[in-house]
Amino acid sequence: xxxxxxxxxxxxxxxxxxxxxxxxxxxxxxxxxxxxxxxxxxxxxxxxxxxxxxxxxxxxxxxxxxxxxxxxxxxxxxxxxxxxxxxxxxxxxxxxxxxxxxxxxxxxxxxxx
Amino acid sequence: xxxxxxxxxxxxxxxxxxxxxxxxxxxxxxxxxxxxxxxxxxxxxxxxxxxxxxxxxxxxxxxxxxxxxxxxxxxxxxxxxxxxxxxxxxxxxxxxxxxxxxxxxxxxxxxxx
DNA sequence: TTCATGATTCTATAAATATAGAAACATTGA
DNA sequence: TCAATGTTTCTATATTTATAGAATCATGAA
Numbered sequence: 001x002x003x004x005x006x007x008x009x010x011x012x013x014x015x016x017x018x019x020x021x022x023x024x025x026x027x028x029x030x031x032x033x034x035x036x037x038x039x040x041x042x043x044x045x046x047x048x049x050x051x052x053x054x055x056x057x058x059x060x061x062x063x064x065x066x067x068x069x070x071x072x073x074x075x076x077x078x079x080x081x082x083x084x085x086x087x088x089x090x091x092x093x094x095x096x097x098x099x100x101x102x103x104x105x106x107x108x109x110x111x112x113x
Numbered sequence: 114x115x116x117x118x119x120x121x122x123x124x125x126x127x128x129x130x131x132x133x134x135x136x137x138x139x140x141x142x143x144x145x146x147x148x149x150x151x152x153x154x155x156x157x158x159x160x161x162x163x164x165x166x167x168x169x170x171x172x173x174x175x176x177x178x179x180x181x182x183x184x185x186x187x188x189x190x191x192x193x194x195x196x197x198x199x200x201x202x203x204x205x206x207x208x209x210x211x212x213x214x215x216x217x218x219x220x221x222x223x224x225x226x
Numbered sequence: 227t228t229c230a231t232g233a234t235t236c237t238a239t240a241a242a243t244a245t246a247g248a249a250a251c252a253t254t255g256a
Numbered sequence: 257t258c259a260a261t262g263t264t265t266c267t268a269t270a271t272t273t274a275t276a277g278a279a280t281c282a283t284g285a286a
Contacts, residue, residue, distance in 0.1 A: 011137050011144075019135025021208075023274090024128045030212055031124075044232060056275055058234055063273095077232050077283040088212050095134075095205040099143055100198050136244090157262060169245055171264055176243095190253040190262050 014098075017091050020067035025052055026060050033070060033083045040073070040082035127211075130204050133180035138165050139173045146183060146196045153186070153195035 021027055028050045033041060043061065047053040052060065061081065064070040068087045073080050134140055141163045146154060156174065160166040165173060174194065177183040181200045186193050 011140050015135055015137045015140050018131050018140070022128055022132025022135040024124050025274095027124050027128050027131070027212075034212055042232080054276075055234075055236090055278095059274075062234095074283090077230095079233070083212070085213050088208055092205045092208040092213075095201055095208070099140075099147055099196070099201050100205075138244095155262080167246075168248095168264075168266090172244075187253090190260095192263070 014091065014094050017067040017069060017087070020063045020069055021091075023060065025050070026064055028052075029057075029060060030064065030069065030083060030088075033081055036082070038082060040080035042075075042078035042080055043072075044078065046081060127204065127207050130180040130182060130200070133176045133182055134204075136173065138163070139177055141165075142170075142173060143177065143182065143196060143201075146194055149195070151195060153193035155188075155191035155193055156185075157191065159194060 021030070029046065029052070032046055032049050036046075041049075043057065044053075047057040061070065061072075065072060069084055069091075070081050071084050073082075134143070142159065142165070145159055145162050149159075154162075156170065157166075160170040174183065174185075178185060182197055182204075183194050184197050186195075
């Protein structure tokens with residue numbers, strides 16, 4: 001029973017996170033949230049700022065949240081969104097450590113042909 | 114006429130690259146290519162190793178190539194694929210610089226509500 | 227309770243992506 | 257030229273994702 005919630009150590013989780021970033025709209029959402037800082041931004045405001053509202057916004061946010069990149073917290077009738085920076089950094093490190101050869105020192109070179 | 118070929122400075126290009134990584138199959142392909150080193154790997158071999166062949170493999174490779182993450186070069190009847198590490202690193206840096214607040218020093222905090 | 231606001235769910239449709247077999251193309255060697 | 261190998265294109269289908277209006281739910285205030 002090795003049930004890590006969102007460790008990013010498996011390809012599936014990394015792929016999910018990358019897929020969440022693989023949309024101009026969601027990337028814009030994420031960047032807006034970054035600029036909002038740790039206080040976060042209510043969904044309505046966020047949506048106005050990036051030009052996406054209603055059910056479409058909900059849809060995109062759902063993916064960012066379930067990828068662990070954004071977290072939400074209700075405050076009154078609003079829901080504040082904020083970036084999970086640790087998760088973003090994890091993803092960046094995954095890219096460097098798992099997808100770059102000439103970096104860590106042991107570039108495992110095998111069977112060129 | 115500001116026609117950068119694949120600069121990753123625009124959201125569109127970053128989103129395209131992330132979308133290319135947003136698939137378990139393509140992530141596996143990329144990682145196999147990383148392990149193959151700069152010599153690259155012929156498509157057939159690559160496909161056998163990751164368990165994807167034929168037109169499906171072509172389809173996935175097309176996305177990685179057009180995102181600039183993989184480059185191809187014919188050698189005889191084979192086509193060798195290799196990772197563009199610089200592009201992967203660009204993407205990692207995009208993540209850190211554009212999508213992380215508490216890092217660069219100037220975490221632009223604006224209008225919490 | 228009633229109303230207004232903020233957000234989601236429901237439903238439908240459109241568009242993009244994934245999978246896969248078969249045919250075609252490209253290259254090399256006999 | 258013919259055959260074999262490696263890869264792509266063509267075609268079709270299935271699945272996923274995107275967009276969007278309307279109804280619904282949740283919260284707070286009058």
